[in-house]
Amino acid sequence: MAVPVRVPHSSKQSLDGPPVSYNADLERIEIELLLEGVYRHYGFDFRAYAYASIRRRLWKRVEAEGLTSISELQARVLHLPEAMERLLLDLSVSVTSMFRDPKFYQVFRDEVVPLLRTYPFIRIWHAGCSTGEEVYSTAILLEEEGLLERARIYATDINDAVLQQARAGIFPLNRMQEYTDNYIRAGGKRSFSEYYTAKYDGALFSPSLTKNVVFSQHNLVTDRSFSEFNVIFCRNVLIYFDRSLQHRVHTLFYESLVMFGVLALGSKESLRFSQYEACYEKLDAREKLYRKIR
Amino acid sequence: MAYEIVVVGTSWGGLTALRELIVGLPATLGVPIVVVQHRHRQSDHLLTTLLQDDTSLCVCEVEDKAPIAAGNVYFAPADYHLLIEHGFFSLSMDEPVRFSRPSIDVTFQSAADTYGSRAVGVVLTGANADGAQGLRRIVSRGGRAFVQLPATAESPTMPQAAITAVPEAQVLTIAEIAAQIAGLTSPAGTRT
Numbered sequence: 345m346a347v348p349v350r351v352p353h354s355s356k357q358s359l360d361g362p363p364v365s366y367n368a369d370l371e372r373i374e375i376e377l378l379l380e381g382v383y384r385h386y387g388f389d390f391r392a393y394a395y396a397s398i399r400r401r402l403w404k405r406v407e408a409e410g411l412t413s414i415s416e417l418q419a420r421v422l423h424l425p426e427a428m429e430r431l432l433l434d435l436s437v438s439v440t441s442m443f444r445d446p447k448f449y450q451v452f453r454d455e456v457v458p459l460l461r462t463y464p465f466i467r468i469w470h471a472g473c474s475t476g477e478e479v480y481s482t483a484i485l486l487e488e489e490g491l492l493e494r495a496r497i498y499a500t501d502i503n504d505a506v507l508q509q510a511r512a513g514i515f516p517l518n519r520m521q522e523y524t525d526n527y528i529r530a531g532g533k534r535s536f537s538e539y540y541t542a543k544y545d546g547a548l549f550s551p552s553l554t555k556n557v558v559f560s561q562h563n564l565v566t567d568r569s570f571s572e573f574n575v576i577f578c579r580n581v582l583i584y585f586d587r588s589l590q591h592r593v594h595t596l597f598y599e600s601l602v603m604f605g606v607l608a609l610g611s612k613e614s615l616r617f618s619q620y621e622a623c624y625e626k627l628d629a630r631e632k633l634y635r636k637i638r
Numbered sequence: 639m640a641y642e643i644v645v646v647g648t649s650w651g652g653l654t655a656l657r658e659l660i661v662g663l664p665a666t667l668g669v670p671i672v673v674v675q676h677r678h679r680q681s682d683h684l685l686t687t688l689l690q691d692d693t694s695l696c697v698c699e700v701e702d703k704a705p706i707a708a709g710n711v712y713f714a715p716a717d718y719h720l721l722i723e724h725g726f727f728s729l730s731m732d733e734p735v736r737f738s739r740p741s742i743d744v745t746f747q748s749a750a751d752t753y754g755s756r757a758v759g760v761v762l763t764g765a766n767a768d769g770a771q772g773l774r775r776i777v778s779r780g781g782r783a784f785v786q787l788p789a790t791a792e793s794p795t796m797p798q799a800a801i802t803a804v805p806e807a808q809v810l811t812i813a814e815i816a817a818q819i820a821g822l823t824s825p826a827g828t829r830t
Contacts, residue, residue, distance in 0.1 A: 360735075361747050364778040368751065394703075394728040396721035396748055401732070438731055446680070529680075583702045583718075583729045590703070612715045612729055614701045 360400045360407075374414035375399060381422050382431075388502075389565045390435055392589035401434050436503040440580060441522065442477045442515070445611050446529030448579075448631045449485055453531050455627050456606050457489050459635075460574065466495040469573045469600065471564060471593075472581030473499040476510025480539075481530075482577065483553040488533045492556060498571065500562035507559045513549040515540075520547050564593050569600040576601060580610035587617070594618045598636065607634040641782065641822045642756040643706070643722065644669050645749045647742030647772070649676040649764030651792025653685065655812055657692055659762070660711065662816025665694045669758075669822055671711045672700075672722070672749070674742045676768070679717035686713050702729045714740035722748040738768050746772020755780030758822065760815060761807075762786045764796030770803035783807035784815045 362371055375398070379391045390398060406417045409427065421428045443449050460466050470479050479499045486492040501507050515523075524536040540547040562570070564581070576597050582590050597607055598620050607615075607624065609632040615621045624634035648655055652675045663671075675685065683699060689711070690697040697711045705726045706712070712727070714720035719730040720740050735741035742761075746769060749757040759776040761769045763786060777783050785807045788794035801807060810818065 360744075361751060361775075364775060368754070394721075394723070396723050396728045396752070397730045397732070400721070400730070400744075439733065440731065580731050583731070587703055610702075612699070612701050612718060616701070617703050 360404045362403060371399075371414065374418070375402060378402070378414055378418040378421070381418055382428070385422055386428055387566075388432060388435075389563075392565070392586050392592075393435070394584055394586050397584055398435065402431075405431050405434050432503065433505065436501070437506055438472070438474050438580065438584070440474060440477050441519070441526065443481045443523060443526035443530045443532075444478070444579075445631070446526045446531075448608075448611060448633075449481065449530035451628045451631045451633060452608070453485060453489065455633060456575065457485075457491065459604070459606065460489075460491055460495075463574060464494065466491060466575070467571060467573045468495060468497045468575045469571070469577070470497060470499040471562070471576060471578040471597075473501050473507075473510060473559075474503075475506050475515075476513070476559075477515065478577060478579060479510060479557060480513065480515075480549055480553055483557065484527075484532070484539055485530075487553065492553075495556055497557045498573075499557055499559045502561065502563045502565075504561050507561060511554070511559045513551065513554060514546040515549070517542055517545045517547050564596065565589065569596055571600065572602050573600055573605055574602055575606045575608065577608045579608060580613070582613055583610065590617075591619060594620045598623060601636045603636060605636050607636065608632065609634070640756065641669055641758050643749055643753050644671045644758045644760060644819055644822070645722075645746055645772075645776075646671060646673045646760040646762065647675075647746065647764070647769035647796075648673070648762035649742075649766060649768065649793070649796055651763035652676070653688070654792065655762040655786065656689060658812045659760075659816050659819075660689055660693045660695070660697070662813050662820075663693065663695060664820050667695060667709045667820070669819070670706050670708050671695075671819070672706075672714070672720070672745065673711065674714045674720060674740045674745045674769075676738055676740070676742075676764070676766075677716050679739075681716045700727045700729070703727065714745060716740075719744045720748075721745070722752050724752055736766075736768060738766075742769035743772035747775050750775040750779045750781060753781070757781035758784070758819070760784045760786075760819075761797055761800035762812065763791035763793050765793040766796060767799035769796060770799040773800050773807065774803045777804050777806060784818060785809050786815065787811050 383389045527536040540549045625637045627633040699713045699715045721728040759773045785800045786797045788797040
């Protein structure tokens with residue numbers, strides 16, 4: 345038999361979950377109570393988030409706070425606003441990349457840009473923009489297609505802290521190689537380094553990219569539509585929601601799109617399990633680009 | 639004991655191993671099979687397309703909130719964690735776990751916590767220790783564990799790590815594991 349391999353993680357190693365002895369029914373009750381408490385005390389509504397992923401994130405926070413149960417975390421976040429702020433970051437931040445899924449941007453360039461050229465003025469909504477990587481990606485793409493001047497991009501997120509980062513436009517320098525690679529695969533027309541200035545360990549993106557971008561706080565769960573859009577991007581945000589909440593958000597998107605407006609979802613998200621499937625046609629099935637037709 | 643889900647983890651050498659596993663399965667299965675194979679974040683549908691050629695079972699990449707149905711072979715998509723809820727999948731872009739996304743441990747733990755003693759974990763060839771902790775959890779919750787005989791694995795590290803973490807796992811060749819999975823539930827037990 346081969347040499348025994350040392351398992352690098354002992355029993356102490358966290359799997360971002362409860363101890364095996366933890367009662368699963370009780371755990372669900374505790375999680376529902378915590379989310380209800382957070383909603384009623386702070387107004388943040390995570391009650392319809394996808395259970396399996398919010399559960400992982402809650403247990404990570406339990407461990408980071410040095411606690412042992414969800415109920416202990418509930419007491420802490422209700423009594424300590426600073427603990428709530430930490431939890432809010434855990435629950436609302438979704439890290440993404442510039443030009444994630446390069447093929448998506450290539451298809452957007454080929455299929456959607458020609459449609460956008462027909463409008464004198466273009467309104468775009470990035471829903472759940474987090475720290476803004478995709479907003480800058482879109483702005484770069486529109487700039488290269490000569491459309492940025494007549495576009496207004498509304499970039500929204502529930503979390504004001506990430507919006508501040510997005511506004512600043514500084515991204516980690518050590519990601520630039522990956523982003524450059526993505527940019528080239530996405531059909532980028534220039535040299536990616538033209539868009540940023542390296543400083544210390546950050547890459548500061550050109551403020552000209554965001555001069556037509558409005559960053560603003562918006563809660564997909566509780567807030568209404570605020571305009572009519574030609575394009576809505578909401579990529580890899582809905583995966584954190586359960587089916588009922590996904591449906592509510594799809595209603596919001598449907599009502600916020602102009603006729604023949606374009607909805608862009610994440611590559612593993614689909615309208616197939618939603619009730620709006622028949623209202624859209626597929627511009628590109630694989631890259632999850634849809635166009636409102638009724 | 640009726641099992642309701644089989645989760646399979648593999649890394650280096652996985653394509654060959656998975657092909658052997660899938661070819662060894664009958665044309666109808668009473669359980670769903672969920673595969674987590676480490677791969678590059680920009681890899682496309684090639685893996686599932688290749689494996690679909692070898693079987694009449696439906697091989698597909700998971701989309702968010704897709705229902706889990708017996709008889710299908712599901713793959714975790716590249717660059718997402720795959721979580722298992724009661725009867726459907728959820729995806730997550732949370733940070734990689736020990737450099738992996740998808741992480742085998744994350745999916746195994748999710749299967750163990752959701753399906754308890756009705757989950758079966760399978761660890762095949764791979765050059766790291768992902769899956770060992772998750773397999774431990776499946777067994778701790780009363781589920782079953784199969785590990786590829788390390789001597790038959792293209793890379794024995796992952797099976798060996800799983801055996802170290804789960805000494806009670808059944809250590810078998812891939813053909814034997816396929817036969818075990820085929821016997822878990824009869825096609826008569828297939829739920830629609």
